[in-house]
Amino acid sequence: MSGTKSETPPSNPHRSAGGRPDKLSDFPLLRSLQDRCRAAVVKALQERPFDKHALLVSEGAEADELFMLLEGAIVLWKTRPDRHAQVTGFLFPGDVMGAANDSRYLYSARAVVRGRLASLPKRQLADLGDSYPDLRRALYRSVTSDFALAQDQLLILGAMSAKERVATALLQFDRRQRARGMDPAAPLWLPMRRMDLASYLGLELPTLSRTFSRLRQDGLISCPSTTEVSLRDRAALARMSCEALE
Amino acid sequence: MSGTKSETPPSNPHRSAGGRPDKLSDFPLLRSLQDRCRAAVVKALQERPFDKHALLVSEGAEADELFMLLEGAIVLWKTRPDRHAQVTGFLFPGDVMGAANDSRYLYSARAVVRGRLASLPKRQLADLGDSYPDLRRALYRSVTSDFALAQDQLLILGAMSAKERVATALLQFDRRQRARGMDPAAPLWLPMRRMDLASYLGLELPTLSRTFSRLRQDGLISCPSTTEVSLRDRAALARMSCEALE
DNA sequence: CGCCAAGTTGACAAGTCTCAATGTAAGTGG
DNA sequence: CCACTTACATTGAGACTTGTCAACTTGGCG
Numbered sequence: 001m002s003g004t005k006s007e008t009p010p011s012n013p014h015r016s017a018g019g020r021p022d023k024l025s026d027f028p029l030l031r032s033l034q035d036r037c038r039a040a041v042v043k044a045l046q047e048r049p050f051d052k053h054a055l056l057v058s059e060g061a062e063a064d065e066l067f068m069l070l071e072g073a074i075v076l077w078k079t080r081p082d083r084h085a086q087v088t089g090f091l092f093p094g095d096v097m098g099a100a101n102d103s104r105y106l107y108s109a110r111a112v113v114r115g116r117l118a119s120l121p122k123r124q125l126a127d128l129g130d131s132y133p134d135l136r137r138a139l140y141r142s143v144t145s146d147f148a149l150a151q152d153q154l155l156i157l158g159a160m161s162a163k164e165r166v167a168t169a170l171l172q173f174d175r176r177q178r179a180r181g182m183d184p185a186a187p188l189w190l191p192m193r194r195m196d197l198a199s200y201l202g203l204e205l206p207t208l209s210r211t212f213s214r215l216r217q218d219g220l221i222s223c224p225s226t227t228e229v230s231l232r233d234r235a236a237l238a239r240m241s242c243e244a245l246e
Numbered sequence: 247m248s249g250t251k252s253e254t255p256p257s258n259p260h261r262s263a264g265g266r267p268d269k270l271s272d273f274p275l276l277r278s279l280q281d282r283c284r285a286a287v288v289k290a291l292q293e294r295p296f297d298k299h300a301l302l303v304s305e306g307a308e309a310d311e312l313f314m315l316l317e318g319a320i321v322l323w324k325t326r327p328d329r330h331a332q333v334t335g336f337l338f339p340g341d342v343m344g345a346a347n348d349s350r351y352l353y354s355a356r357a358v359v360r361g362r363l364a365s366l367p368k369r370q371l372a373d374l375g376d377s378y379p380d381l382r383r384a385l386y387r388s389v390t391s392d393f394a395l396a397q398d399q400l401l402i403l404g405a406m407s408a409k410e411r412v413a414t415a416l417l418q419f420d421r422r423q424r425a426r427g428m429d430p431a432a433p434l435w436l437p438m439r440r441m442d443l444a445s446y447l448g449l450e451l452p453t454l455s456r457t458f459s460r461l462r463q464d465g466l467i468s469c470p471s472t473t474e475v476s477l478r479d480r481a482a483l484a485r486m487s488c489e490a491l492e
Numbered sequence: 493c494g495c496c497a498a499g500t501t502g503a504c505a506a507g508t509c510t511c512a513a514t515g516t517a518a519g520t521g522g
Numbered sequence: 523c524c525a526c527t528t529a530c531a532t533t534g535a536g537a538c539t540t541g542t543c544a545a546c547t548t549g550g551c552g
Contacts (some may be wrong), residue, residue: 078401081488086404088397102390106397143389144348150396151334151352155324157403158332158448162540194499202404205540209500226499226549242327408508440531450509455532472517472531 024118027094028179029068029138037132045118050111057109063101065119066139069093072115073191074105077199087199089149090192094180098122099139100146112192121162157202166211167240170221174231187230235246270364273340274425275384283378290374291364296357303355309347311365312385315339318361319427319437322353323445333445335395336438340426344368345385346392358438373464404449410446412457413486416467420477 024030024042033041047070050056056067059079074091088107091097097109129136152172156165173188190197198208215221220237222230231237270276270288279287293316296302302313305325320337339341343355375382397416402411411470419434436443444454461467466483468476477483 008440050345078397080401080405083404086401088400100390100393102387106390107396141348144346144352147346147389147393147396148352150393150400151324153400154334154396154403155326155332157400159326159330160443205499206501206542207540210540213500439529451531451534452510453508456508459532 009074014173024070025027027070029094029096031143032134032138033132035134040128040132040137041120042195044124045120046085047116047118049116050114051154052111052114054111055108056111056117057097057105059105059108061105063098063103063105064122066099066122067097068118068120068124069095069097070116070118072117073112073189074109074115075192075196076109077196080105085197085199088153090196090200092176092180096139096142096146100143112196136219162201162203162207162211163214163240164242165203166208166215167220167237169197169201170231171234171237171241174234179196187224187229190229191227251338260299260331270316273314273316275340275342277390278380278384279378280380282328282420283374283381285380286374286378287366290370291366293362293364296360298357298360300357300360301354302357302363303343303353305352305354306350309344309349309351310368312345312368312371313343313366314364315341315343316362316364318363318486319358319435321358321438321442322355323442324353331445333442334399336442338407338422338426342388342392358442382457408417408447408449408453408457409460409486410488411449412454412461413466413483415443415447416475416477417487420480433474434474436475437473459473 024045024047027040030038030041045068050072056074069091071093074095074097075087076089076091076097077085077087079085085108090107090112093115098105100106125135125139125166129139156168160168170188173190177188178184194208195205198205201208203211212221212223215237216223218236220231220233220240222232224230270291270293271284276284276287291314296318302320315337317339320341320343321333322330322335322337322343323333325331331354336358337355339361344351346352371381371385375385402414406414416434419436423432423434424430441451441453444451447454449457458467458469461483462469464482466477466479466486468478470476
């Protein structure tokens with residue numbers, strides 16, 4: 001958008017929301033607000049760095065804050081009564097967390113890599129919402145978007161084979177990464193552990209790994225590193241994602 | 247039940263939200279509102295009957311109305327690009343539909359049996375929300391509750407065996423039915439087709455049917471009719487729901 | 493450089509899907 | 523009111539995907 005990529009990425013382009021300037025006001029949620037409202041929100045936001053693997057939110061804890069991820073990646077999960085956890089989603093820069101949680105958080109959140117987030121106490125949020133209706137609307141859209149994501153996930157988990165799930169997820173991540181303004185030619189950044197990805201897709205780790213290997217053999221993807229995946233043939237992936245068999 | 251199947255429809259306790267008076271203002275969403283607000287909402291609500299199998303909402307259509315189910319049952323589903331549909335949920339009396347959909351509906355809705363619903367145009371809703379903050383809050387809670395349901399469904403679809411899924415779902419329906427004020431001893435009312443239930447649980451119909459048969463053989467449930475299920479041993483079902491194996 | 497966590501791959505068993513036949517309840521028309 | 527028709531549910535046999543267990547390889551990090 002703003003042609004001036006003033007901020008030379010110190011290292012990894014993913015660290016700074018995709019080559020985009022780090023300025024708070026350039027994140028999508030805030031971009032959609034009117035100037036006065038945006039200024040008020042930016043002023044209220046508290047920036048905070050976090051370490052790799054840091055626990056950011058605990059399921060069941062009082063949901064008194066709203067978060068926006070500025071840099072890094074976060075894994076969301078629910079704990080089942082006894083069995084191991086179920087990963088319900090991932091957050092990337094620009095994503096909002098906590099809007100869809102009423103009094104208590106519905107899931108836990110852990111940092112995949114170190115990064116930064118901006119937080120806003122809900123009390124303050126309510127006040128701002130009274131003054132600026134478009135903020136309320138923006139948050140409402142954030143909630144419905146979370147809901148839509150969960151619904152799509154139901155589709156993945158409810159009626160897809162392993163290959164379909166992986167193909168669908170890769171395209172989903174690709175779409176999100178491009179929405180963050182990343183170069184479409186750049187490889188996907190998937191810093192989470194394979195285990196988390198497997199849980200997210202309702203698969204066991206070996207099954208996920210095998211599926212990846214298969215896609216690599218067939219030339220649909222390539223993996224420059226453990227945390228990066230290049231989509232070589234989006235069309236084939238899209239076909240695989242929708243068409244049921246083979 | 248009674249030896250004489252007095253099949254008089256009006257006497258079906260499920261038809262009227264569980265033996266509860268049919269008055270609009272007695273439904274949970276409205277009960278939570280302050281008197282003046284409730285009165286205003288009740289006045290704005292439009293009651294409407296619908297037939298069995300009637301299409302009530304189409305995925306992708308403009309979401310200009312909010313619905314509350316008064317009587318009957320509704321199945322929600324998403325259509326996959328080519329393969330058959332995925333059922334994402336069921337609505338029973340008192341449930342709200344449409345709050346979590348922003349500009350367009352995220353799913354379609356079809357009547358399982360005939361019933362009644364109350365609707366409210368979103369435009370009117372916005373006006374009321376401005377006048378009555380607690381209405382806005384009630385709707386917000388409705389959305390987060392929808393979201394929580396979808397999240398729980400992720401748990402079911404992502405990491406459970408067929409037996410666990412069925413046991414979990416039965417207990418879930420049981421909880422909801424009791425929340426509607428139904429007698430805990432009364433059998434579960436499950437008027438949807440087995441096919442829909444199977445899709446909801448991410449299973450094929452024969453697998454669901456087999457699982458039901460197994461539970462019946464083991465004495466955990468009994469099925470007085472196709473649309474009714476009695477939970478004979480909730481404790482065992484709860485154990486099966488959580489404990490992974492066997 | 494070596495260790496340990498994480499990822500990959502193999503062999504086998506188990507659970508679920510597919511296809512198909514049978515049984516049953518509901519709905520329709522004579 | 524009964525026979526007929528249709529839709530839905532149940533059950534069976536076999537194939538196949540996926541899960542499980544375990545060995546092996548890789549790669550990050552001290």
